[in-house]
């Protein structure tokens with residue numbers, strides 16, 4: 001049965017709901033593992049979707065997120081503000097506050113945010129802001145506005161999460177490299193997997209991380225990036241083979257600056273909805289040793305999100 005969208009909302013046509021009844025992962029997560037990229041959607045009746053949104057999802061509540069966390073064996077979540085909520089952080093903040101210290105957040109704010117609001121976000125567990133440059137998700141925000149926000153949140157010890165597509169990195173380079181904080185790239189900067197791991201496009205992401213030691217990357221979303229699969233469905237233990245060389249390269253070269261997350265509830269997937277249990281089983285393909293797994297899943301996210 002299709003999942004609902006509550007309140008006065010109708011799901012975007014063709015919307016794929018998150019996978020019900022995920023498998024128990026075969027991969028045993030290390031103790032204290034963090035799902036460092038996931039979202040909550042609404043519920044729309046309680047936390048309305050933003051008027052400026054580009055899609056309307058099915059509801060995906062904090063209760064469902066926490067149940068998934070426990071089922072998969074994660075200890076903690078980092079809840080990233082989804083663009084369907086714009087700069088209204090209430091659903092994300094509510095989830096952080098209800099988590100009993102098991103969730104931190106990444107917010108979206110406008111230049112008009114007050115210092116007091118930033119402090120309230122901090123005490124709810126927010127430790128970063130997200131700047132989004134994916135044109136199908138958001139309208140353009142002037143760079144001077146973003147830089148002003150970055151300077152303000154730097155004082156709180158927060159970082160900036162950036163979401164962009166690989167083809168846009170050259171034009172965003174100067175802006176990204178002048179950010180005054182730790183900078184976390186979402187989903188490896190969305191490389192075009194069909195171009196191969198030796199492409200000039202992916203080389204630019206590696207250069208970005210090599211030359212700028214404040215830059216981290218999430219090695220997440222193989223289900224979004226993969227062209228040839230196989231899909232994380234029906235017990236598949238070797239999913240998304242074409243993404244493995246990309247993520248493994250980043251994990252092995254920058255073991256102290258990588259994060260992993262489910263991306264649940266997987267907004268805007270068009271082809272299939274992965275089984276999140278099998279997505280967890282993808283991790284040892286890209287982080288093959290216990291030391292790499294400990295850094296990726298525990299030490300790095302704890303340093304970035306739970307240091308203070």
Ligand SMILES: O=C(O)c1cc(C(=O)O)oc(=O)c1
Pocket residue numbers: 081082083084137186263267268
């Ligand atoms: O590729 C996407 O559609 C997507 C969207 C969002 C969001 O709407 O916030 O977040 C993500 O991490 C990925």
